[in-house]
Amino acid sequence: MAQKPSIPKGTRDFNPEEVAKRNYIFNTIKSKFERFGFMPIETPSFENSDTLMGKYGDEGDRLIFKILNSGDYLKKADQKAYDEKDSNKLTSSISEKALRYDLTVPFARYVVQHQNEIEFPFKRYQMQPVWRADRPQKGRFREFYQCDADVVGSNSLWQEVELVQLYDEVFTALKLVGATIKINNRKILSGIAEVIGASDKLIDFTVALDKLDKIGEEKVKEEMLCKGISPEGIAKLQPLFSLSGDFGTQVESLTSILSTSEEGKKGIEELQFINTAISELGLKSAILQLDVTLARGLNYYTGAIFEVAAPKVAMGSVGGGGRYDDLTGIFGMKDVSGVGISFGLDRIYLVIEELDLFPETITKSTEVLFINFGETEALYALKAINILRDKGVNAELYPDNAKMKKQMNYANKRNIPFVVIVGEKEVENNTFALKNMSTGEQESVNLNQLTDIFS
Amino acid sequence: MAQKPSIPKGTRDFNPEEVAKRNYIFNTIKSKFERFGFMPIETPSFENSDTLMGKYGDEGDRLIFKILNSGDYLKKADQKAYDEKDSNKLTSSISEKALRYDLTVPFARYVVQHQNEIEFPFKRYQMQPVWRADRPQKGRFREFYQCDADVVGSNSLWQEVELVQLYDEVFTALKLVGATIKINNRKILSGIAEVIGASDKLIDFTVALDKLDKIGEEKVKEEMLCKGISPEGIAKLQPLFSLSGDFGTQVESLTSILSTSEEGKKGIEELQFINTAISELGLKSAILQLDVTLARGLNYYTGAIFEVAAPKVAMGSVGGGGRYDDLTGIFGMKDVSGVGISFGLDRIYLVIEELDLFPETITKSTEVLFINFGETEALYALKAINILRDKGVNAELYPDNAKMKKQMNYANKRNIPFVVIVGEKEVENNTFALKNMSTGEQESVNLNQLTDIFS
Numbered sequence: 063m064a065q066k067p068s069i070p071k072g073t074r075d076f077n078p079e080e081v082a083k084r085n086y087i088f089n090t091i092k093s094k095f096e097r098f099g100f101m102p103i104e105t106p107s108f109e110n111s112d113t114l115m116g117k118y119g120d121e122g123d124r125l126i127f128k129i130l131n132s133g134d135y136l137k138k139a140d141q142k143a144y145d146e147k148d149s150n151k152l153t154s155s156i157s158e159k160a161l162r163y164d165l166t167v168p169f170a171r172y173v174v175q176h177q178n179e180i181e182f183p184f185k186r187y188q189m190q191p192v193w194r195a196d197r198p199q200k201g202r203f204r205e206f207y208q209c210d211a212d213v214v215g216s217n218s219l220w221q222e223v224e225l226v227q228l229y230d231e232v233f234t235a236l237k238l239v240g241a242t243i244k245i246n247n248r249k250i251l252s253g254i255a256e257v258i259g260a261s262d263k264l265i266d267f268t269v270a271l272d273k274l275d276k277i278g279e280e281k282v283k284e285e286m287l288c289k290g291i292s293p294e295g296i297a298k299l300q301p302l303f304s305l306s307g308d309f310g311t312q313v314e315s316l317t318s319i320l321s322t323s324e325e326g327k328k329g330i331e332e333l334q335f336i337n338t339a340i341s342e343l344g345l346k347s348a349i350l351q352l353d354v355t356l357a358r359g360l361n362y363y364t365g366a367i368f369e370v371a372a373p374k375v376a377m378g379s380v381g382g383g384g385r386y387d388d389l390t391g392i393f394g395m396k397d398v399s400g401v402g403i404s405f406g407l408d409r410i411y412l413v414i415e416e417l418d419l420f421p422e423t424i425t426k427s428t429e430v431l432f433i434n435f436g437e438t439e440a441l442y443a444l445k446a447i448n449i450l451r452d453k454g455v456n457a458e459l460y461p462d463n464a465k466m467k468k469q470m471n472y473a474n475k476r477n478i479p480f481v482v483i484v485g486e487k488e489v490e491n492n493t494f495a496l497k498n499m500s501t502g503e504q505e506s507v508n509l510n511q512l513t514d515i516f517s
Numbered sequence: 518m519a520q521k522p523s524i525p526k527g528t529r530d531f532n533p534e535e536v537a538k539r540n541y542i543f544n545t546i547k548s549k550f551e552r553f554g555f556m557p558i559e560t561p562s563f564e565n566s567d568t569l570m571g572k573y574g575d576e577g578d579r580l581i582f583k584i585l586n587s588g589d590y591l592k593k594a595d596q597k598a599y600d601e602k603d604s605n606k607l608t609s610s611i612s613e614k615a616l617r618y619d620l621t622v623p624f625a626r627y628v629v630q631h632q633n634e635i636e637f638p639f640k641r642y643q644m645q646p647v648w649r650a651d652r653p654q655k656g657r658f659r660e661f662y663q664c665d666a667d668v669v670g671s672n673s674l675w676q677e678v679e680l681v682q683l684y685d686e687v688f689t690a691l692k693l694v695g696a697t698i699k700i701n702n703r704k705i706l707s708g709i710a711e712v713i714g715a716s717d718k719l720i721d722f723t724v725a726l727d728k729l730d731k732i733g734e735e736k737v738k739e740e741m742l743c744k745g746i747s748p749e750g751i752a753k754l755q756p757l758f759s760l761s762g763d764f765g766t767q768v769e770s771l772t773s774i775l776s777t778s779e780e781g782k783k784g785i786e787e788l789q790f791i792n793t794a795i796s797e798l799g800l801k802s803a804i805l806q807l808d809v810t811l812a813r814g815l816n817y818y819t820g821a822i823f824e825v826a827a828p829k830v831a832m833g834s835v836g837g838g839g840r841y842d843d844l845t846g847i848f849g850m851k852d853v854s855g856v857g858i859s860f861g862l863d864r865i866y867l868v869i870e871e872l873d874l875f876p877e878t879i880t881k882s883t884e885v886l887f888i889n890f891g892e893t894e895a896l897y898a899l900k901a902i903n904i905l906r907d908k909g910v911n912a913e914l915y916p917d918n919a920k921m922k923k924q925m926n927y928a929n930k931r932n933i934p935f936v937v938i939v940g941e942k943e944v945e946n947n948t949f950a951l952k953n954m955s956t957g958e959q960e961s962v963n964l965n966q967l968t969d970i971f972s
Contacts, residue, residue, distance in 0.1 A: 097906045132582070434673075
């Protein structure tokens with residue numbers, strides 16, 4: 063046991079500075095969520111396996127962390143799977159619980175389970191960790207937080223409008239001025255697929271289209287051809303590849319492409335509603351941008367699709383979301399439409415770090431350290447500390463009567479801006495020697511002066 | 518899948534009101550932790566199994582939730598254990614990770630792993646969930662939060678003094694006025710065991726003594742006799758059973774009992790130091806009380822032992838802690854003394870609920886709801902909502918143009934104190950009809966008046 067301990071790959075320890083920075087982001091998002099009327103809920107870290115399994119596709123099922131049953135778990139093991147030593151088949155008989163994979167499925171479960179206590183439309187937010195047995199790599203972890211805001215129980219497009227505003231508010235508050243909020247609509251993608259005669263290949267079509275940025279027009283066309291989309295269909299896509307101009311101009315081009323698709327036209331109508339409202343209401347610093355290549359978990363979304371790109375820094379999306387018309391259907395509660403967005407905490411953290419936008423104040427915890435010169439002095443110091451703390455000042459006493467240098471060093475390393483030195487003389491005269499650690503200046507003050515300085 | 522979904526036994530969903538109340542407690546504790554100079558860290562939800570296993574005794578090992586390895590986990594299964602179908606023996610070969618059982622062992626692991634980055638004495642706090650496969654019962658859950666504050670790297674008794682003050686501060690801030698902070702010292706228990714010739718039966722002795730409150734003097738003596746403590750030894754305990762009076766008087770009696778034990782005398786000295794300092798410094802509302810029967814995880818503690826009882830409500834301890842001289846020894850880092858306390862969130866919640874001491878303001882999230890009468894009115898409303906939100910007011914628009922009654926009902930159920938009604942007339946006159954939901958009064962105001970009312 064003498065070897066240095068470690069933590070599982072893909073997980074992280076957070077030191078005080080990192081916790082403070084993360085909380086700054088959490089608290090900013092949280093206060094904006096509440097400003098918009100969203101209310102917090104929390105769900106358990108693990109769910110019954112049958113709540114989670116089968117909801118994220120085969121790949122998702124594989125990435126869900128399963129919890130081994132307690133006690134003599136092999137007693138209930140599926141004998142056939144055991145004899146065959148088939149891990150996959152055995153799992154469900156020795157594991158009944160699994161760690162949350164995202165916040166969406168637990169939210170759906172929550173809504174169905176508590177439907178009689180909930181007032182619809184239900185605006186909830188949730189900020190909790192999720193776990194995925196993914197291969198860890200730069201910026202991808204096995205434990206990470208999701209921050210989601212969703213409204214369920216109404217299909218009003220005003221919610222899409224408000225979610226765009228919410229993104230703008232949060233990123234502006236985090237000083238990430240100029241984020242790009244990309245928007246698309248599933249109905250537009252379906253409409254295009256319909257128009258080019260590829261309705262049955264919607265997923266293949268969107269997966270290919272989604273790569274336009276990365277691999278370019280020719281490669282996208284090749285991939286579509288490979289997937290069995292006809293050359294005539296692909297030819298009809300041409301205007302899509304040269305879509306340009308502002309929101310209005312792009313919508314016009316789309317309108318001509320989609321003139322024969324009812325669903326496509328509905329999608330355009332929705333986009334226009336949102337864009338018009340946002341133009342009227344204005345955004346603080348973000349830009350709303352139409353991106354017809356945007357697909358994100360398409361299986362899932364039925365209307366608007368959102369994705370946010372951070373300003374100035376090349377970093378995948380820092381947020382995403384959309385409209386889903388049947389979230390709770392998987393738990394037998396039909397026709398509950400919902401729309402939601404989420405924030406990617408880890409990437410937002412990296413962007414703020416890279417742009418050096420964390421406020422300096424968030425990591426200064428203790429404002430003043432009292433040096434310890436022995437019992438009498440320490441008691442004298444603690445009496446003053448009591449008064450400072452009552453006034454809301456974060457203050458502490460160095461616990462040991464250690465060498466002065468060691469104590470000053472501690473204040474330095476901890477970034478504590480002020481130090482109070484109380485020796486025999488100060489106790490006698492009822493004073494305090496206050497030292498400013500950045501200027502090195504030192505002055506003798508009485509208790510009133512001391513408390514005035516800090517409060 | 519049409520059956521109503523549920524959550525694993527021993528786990529809980531928290532609705533918005535519960536989250537707000539829990540956060541009120543968390544935030545109160547957190548702000549006092551920081552007031553005293555403690556800094557937050559966070560550790561992963563799961564650790565490598567060998568970090569946790571063997572640290573909590575056999576019973577603890579059994580109660581740790583193990584995570585099944587991903588992929589074809591049976592490939593690496595211990596063949597002998599597999600053939601014997603021995604769950605216990607098989608576990609370590611199919612599970613390498615386990616959910617955190619408490620915050621103390623992960624903290625010890627953190628200190629050792631990051632020893633070169635840490636400035637000692639290290640004052641850290643940590644508030645995170647832990648998991649135990651315990652049999653769920655009233656007030657005992659399989660997932661619950663722990664809130665710990667510890668200092669490691671110094672054996673100064675000023676820390677014990679400050680931790681008593683910290684308990685007092687937190688419970689006073691939570692309006693739980695008059696909490697009892699019980700204190701004892703491992704050295705006193707060892708000293709007594711030594712004096713009665715039962716040093717080798719320290720655990721049996723303290724386990725029996727710990728039950729004094731519940732089963733009474735006679736039964737305690739019987740149990741000690743059963744465990745092989747001599748009648749002569751037990752006779753020497755007599756003064757202990759009739760210990761009474763204030764802290765000073767009790768310490769006097771103890772001094773006479775412990776006159777022949779060096780360790781016991783050291784324990785008394787420590788107690789007296791803490792009690793004298795606390796008398797000098799004063800407590801806001803809590804009472805510091807000597808309790809020689811107090812043992813709590815004795816294997817673990819080496820000096821002071823703390824436990825807190827809530828005022829007015831019969832409810833097990835709402836906090837506990839103590840001094841441990843070798844926390845990090847299990848990970849090969851010797852001679853790091855530490856002292857810490859923890860707060861029992863769930864019980865504190867129940868006590869505050871029972872005494873009806875949750876502030877009313879914490880659960881009011883949205884302050885004003887705008888009624889939705891259609892597109893034009895909604896856009897007009899959202900413009901005003903924008904301005905209110907900028908002024909820090911939590912405001913929302915009802916998303917649908919639903920029946921007035923339904924919208925008012927929503928405001929009522931959500932406890933939203935004000936509603937703004939904007940119909941055709943209001944849009945025309947640039948006014949807002951503001952309704953106070955508790956008095957029923959309604960007035961017509963302009964935008965400036967509206968924002969003045971809320972900010």
